[in-house]
Amino acid sequence: MPKRKAEEEGPPMRSQLVRRRMEDAPHGPKTTKVVVGSQTFDVHTDLLTKHSDFFKAALHETWKEGQTRQVELQETDPEHFAIFKNFLYSGRIYSSKEDDLAKDVIDHLGRSPDKEWNRLYHSWVLGEQLLSTPFKDAVTQAIFDKTAAGPIYPVLAHLTIYPHSMPACGVRRLLIDIAVWFWRSSSFQKCGTSSVDCEFLRDICIAFGERASTGQAYDKPFLAQNDDGCKYHEHVTEGKPCYLKTFGITK
Numbered sequence: 001m002p003k004r005k006a007e008e009e010g011p012p013m014r015s016q017l018v019r020r021r022m023e024d025a026p027h028g029p030k031t032t033k034v035v036v037g038s039q040t041f042d043v044h045t046d047l048l049t050k051h052s053d054f055f056k057a058a059l060h061e062t063w064k065e066g067q068t069r070q071v072e073l074q075e076t077d078p079e080h081f082a083i084f085k086n087f088l089y090s091g092r093i094y095s096s097k098e099d100d101l102a103k104d105v106i107d108h109l110g111r112s113p114d115k116e117w118n119r120l121y122h123s124w125v126l127g128e129q130l131l132s133t134p135f136k137d138a139v140t141q142a143i144f145d146k147t148a149a150g151p152i153y154p155v156l157a158h159l160t161i162y163p164h165s166m167p168a169c170g171v172r173r174l175l176i177d178i179a180v181w182f183w184r185s186s187s188f189q190k191c192g193t194s195s196v197d198c199e200f201l202r203d204i205c206i207a208f209g210e211r212a213s214t215g216q217a218y219d220k221p222f223l224a225q226n227d228d229g230c231k232y233h234e235h236v237t238e239g240k241p242c243y244l245k246t247f248g249i250t251k
Contacts, residue, residue, distance in 0.1 A: 039078040041082070047088040051087075051088055053131035097116070117154060120139055120143050124171055125160060137242065140171045144232060188201075
């Protein structure tokens with residue numbers, strides 16, 4: 001005797017509402033071991049390949065790493081990779097520590113004992129090495145937000161970031177704007193005569209010329225950003241969506 005239509009189309013059992021197949025999980029069952037120095041991180045493979053072109057290539061099935069699902073990053077600081085891993089799962093930059101905030105001053109050499117700055121700079125460099133535009137944009141935004149919150153601003157960030165970045169990229173433009181609108185004479189005196197210092201100072205001079213030609217004497221236009229908040233994000237030039245949209249984050 002055939003079942004009645006009502007029975008065929010009835011509501012699913014409670015267990016069917018909760019339970020799902022493992023392979024249908026949001027991040028899938030596959031993970032990759034990333035060996036960073038003496039530490040090993042287990043990260044969902046689909047997140048690595050989605051947000052990093054480096055991992056997308058390295059984990060291709062034709063390569064050993066793709067078959068074993070293990071990648072070694074021996075030259076990377078585990079602390080910086082942990083920031084990257086946390087970003088993959090949240091879209092946010094977890095970079096500060098409690099003891100960082102108690103030392104938010106600049107010493108006589110222009111160095112900030114606030115260790116978060118260096119974590120952010122090196123995290124951006126890691127994002128460049130991993131070919132991860134979303135992560136780089138998020139770190140750039142973190143540098144922006146920390147600067148805007150004050151009272152300390154980056155002084156020697158260019159020494160870490162410039163050697164690994166392209167001219168006119170988002171993070172360079174941010175560092176230049178910070179120098180133009182925040183630096184005092186003592187800040188400029190901290191710069192040396194290396195090729196990196198000279199390139200950065202040249203960019204600052206050009207920016208000062210543009211500031212003078214527009215008559216912006218006191219306003220800090222970069223603090224307002226543009227309407228979508230992506231003024232210093234690289235995804236704009238690449239024609240990709242902002243990481244905020246990808247992760248469903250609203251400002």
